[in-house]
Amino acid sequence: MGYPHKPHPKETPVLSQYFGDPEARTYAGWVKRGGYEALKKALGMTPAQVVDVVKESGLRGRGGAGFPTGMKWSFMPKEKTKPHYLCCNADESEPGTFKDREIMRWTPHAVLEGCAIAMHAIQAEVGYIYIRGEFTEPLRVMQAALDEAYQEGMLGPNACGTGRRLDMHLHRGAGAYICGEETALMNSIEGKRGNPRIRPPFPAQVGVFGKPTTVNNVETIVAAVQVLNRGAAWYKGLSLGNPKSTGTKLFSVCGHVARPGNYEVTMGFPLKDVIYDMAGLRPGRTLKAVQPGGSSVPIINREEAEAALLDYEGCVAQNTMLGSGGLIVYDDTADMVYQIMRLARFYAHESCAQCTQCREGTGWTVRILERILAGKGEMKDLDLLLDLSEQMTGKTICVLSDSCAAPVVSGIKRFRNEFEAYITGARQPAPTLA
């Protein structure tokens, strides 16, 4: 299967193999496809053994940071003196990224199974799945799956008949990108404003409700199911030459492409093949720029994109980051200045306003860009943008501010001529801002 397209022959569908298959959404359908076997296997192991398998697999967090999952789990206290919690981060809001939405709407039981495995590994009895408020369909699908999993005894006070308590709840967000940041997410679950917290203390020591907590992305969680099912060696083997990046990853391809959608490939796969062969450019168009990891990562040009390999290190080698795997594709028709302004508007809208550099800097960035687009900019505005961006990088509690600066700085560096064209009047002001 595949959704909305059949899988491309070069794809390696592991997490996405049941996308578009409505039967896989049900408990019976999931069990028929080998579902909940990984959980039963995990429950027959000690938490430390589960952590070791995931460590050995090389699985790294798929939410954006790429932190080794097994190691994250191992940071939780071994001697349990108070409740431990799992938070599954389903607040997918990074522009360009729409993989977790598909995972939840097609394989909700994989999410529940993965959460249960993670909860066993970190010795948690309660887990919260934080789903963004706009995801109305995934919320319905996940709730139906959760009800079924309880009815079938996979979850609850005696999960899978092992005597182990595994309780899980859905927590609906209410419109705040920042709640995808793990400490803001925990505050939001606690019924607070979604402001990120200063670290340390880290969530494994002081997390949600002040208790040791692990926060994992949806894609990480479902990958853990496959690791348990098929073994660490198999997962580790899914790598195209770089042992630091293993397994498969879903890439959400969007923007100027003919067949947008999620494409699952082995880590280290060439970026150009995803764009040219799988998603495809629109007829007669050429590639101008790409953001391979969602809107927060540096914009790269065609040459860099054609050389990039899709794993954590491969993207860094081409001056950008793998991030969440949201590939935003810009073809030769894209107005980079306008689109970078739209990105800045996004961050200005989503800033939680805690830190001055972010609260003021994101808004100021938008105003400068709007001025340039209106034909009222000056050459010194470009230096001002670069200076401002520098002041917004590495100086705040979370990285929202840095995320606004990254596309601005990388965009000016690569497409300075487009900014200058608005300033000199070589290009007419943007109609909506003139």
Add this chain to the structure above:
Amino acid sequence: MKATGTYQPVFTGARRQRLDETVARYPTRTAALLPALWLVQEANGWISDQAMTEVAEVLGLTPAYVKGVVTFYTMYHQHPVGRHFVQVCTTTPCNLCGAEGVVEAFLKHTGCGELGATSADGRFTVIEVECLGACGFATPVLIDEDFIEGVTADKVRDILAGYP
């Protein structure tokens, strides 16, 4: 915040029971705040100052605290909106695919005229939103609780017909 007019409490009967079930999922009552606010919005269509006071009372919080949370989250309406609330994504990936034209079509065919305004017949309010998380299905539009994928300007009139 003194209740004025005929404010009907939200947390009675079945809805009170749903709140109590929700509270039981968390180790603190405060944690039930976001779900409680969703229940209010489901019942009333928006969250008034009186409703915030009611939520504060049932959860043991102050009205000011509740207001602080309501104002943080963009999906909670702090004033009445049209019978159908239309949210159109215009962030970069959708923008590249023509989302601003979709917004224009919604403003035109709903009669709202401008973003955030409610149409004269009270039927619609249209807003632009930042990233709905469905960039591969540009342009996604959320109407009430219906998430509609792949909306183009020419489909808007037909879509609206489904929301009397």
